[in-house]
Amino acid sequence: MSHIPAPQSDDGPPDPLHVAIIMDGNGRWARSRGLARTEGHRKGAEAVRATVTGAVRLGVSHLTLFGFSSENWRRPIEEVSTLMGLLRVYLRRDMNELEREGIRLRVIGERDRFSADILRLIEEAERRTGANTRLNLTIALNYGGRAEIVRAARHLAEAVQSGHLSPDSIDEAQVCAALYAPDMPDPDVLIRTSGEQRISNFLLWQIAYAELVFVDAPWPEFGEAHLAAALDEFRARDRRFGAVSG
Template sequence: MEPVPSHAAPPPPPAHIAIIMDGNGRWAKARGLPRTAGHKRGAESVRRTVEAAREMGVSYLTLYGFSSENWKRPAGEVTDLMGLLRLYLRNEVNHLHKNGIRLKVIGDRERLGPDIVRLIEDAEAKTAANSALTLVLALSYGGRQEMVEAARRVAADVAAGRLSPDAIDEDVVGSRLFTAGIPDPDLIIRTSGEKRISNFLLWQGAYAELVFIETLWPEFGRAELESAIQEFHGRDRRYGATR
């Protein structure tokens, strides 16, 4: 195979990148700061990463903001995280809209405060027609929970006679997931050196490339995103097929 000329344009980025944002607490602890400080600094990384993804031509960026398991954290920390979420939804929506970014939130909204749900609904409605990038925030989200809920929806359709059991296939299940209408992620990144996916996009990530990096989330930015994408392009994606 002939070498690629040095002046050749770089390959396009993955269409859908998902990130498990991990390490806020460790970043704060290493500096003798409260965990809240790490979460606040992590919110700055969100803005940097969203802007970089849009500039690089990524179509979908999913960020794991708050898992269904995070409700088990100390009540004070959960309260602080919900407060930061409120601030983000109030302060960032205009910035997202100005830059043509559509916001979509996936997860169990019933556990979120009514005011947060209203902020989410308003933000989704305001940005619905934008097309530069779709930012998906996974809040109160768990992959197993999502699959259980999808199974319930399928069962209800079968019980009501709207769906034949023989017609159930991957497309039917996928259309009942929180991410219906969103392509599966090509690349899943986890920060902070942990090497697990922690109940994140279990169905959708079946063939995603996984990149684990040592950088703590508050220090993540464009350079780390570009490095992960470079590693992605070096992978041989065969989807279970042989060479």
């Protein structure tokens, strides 16, 4: 991730733009080339770096990547081990660059299944980049959308039981405040690679009004050009949020 020049604009700061991506197709990309699935994940890690760089160039303010779902623990031990190893490499190798380039990194999801060294790397990255504002990069790890909503409901129930919250006061804002990243704006566009057309339990609450863009390219081939094309498609749509268009 070399130095990224800031996008040029004479119109003042742009509106926040949140892009969420389901990174799909690593295994199929590898299989089509006669490679092990783990090689697809290694190539996919390179696509993450290219996409982060592209997001900054294209003026994206928030980028959320589905890195590892709570269901992914069911995969073969070798594959899970490779994914954890790549996570370690990314956090160690790119920490200084994220800090230097003004990119804030944070992780959402349940952290109880990660090893102590990975937890330390995550916490260090979040601490060192916490004040950065150029790009808010969120990686969902051991994450499930339903589990996040259940977790929020449990927190609200506990607040009611303790007398700190009235059931009648629970509204969408209260639920949002109990999510993993309550300050994160809802995604404007959700991209899924590799031609699959489903959301796979990702950001179920947050994508209520997101535009869905499905890209045929597998994740290891994804980069700035694909992101730019997806954003062009998004901007060409008429977003009505339930209202009638004029």
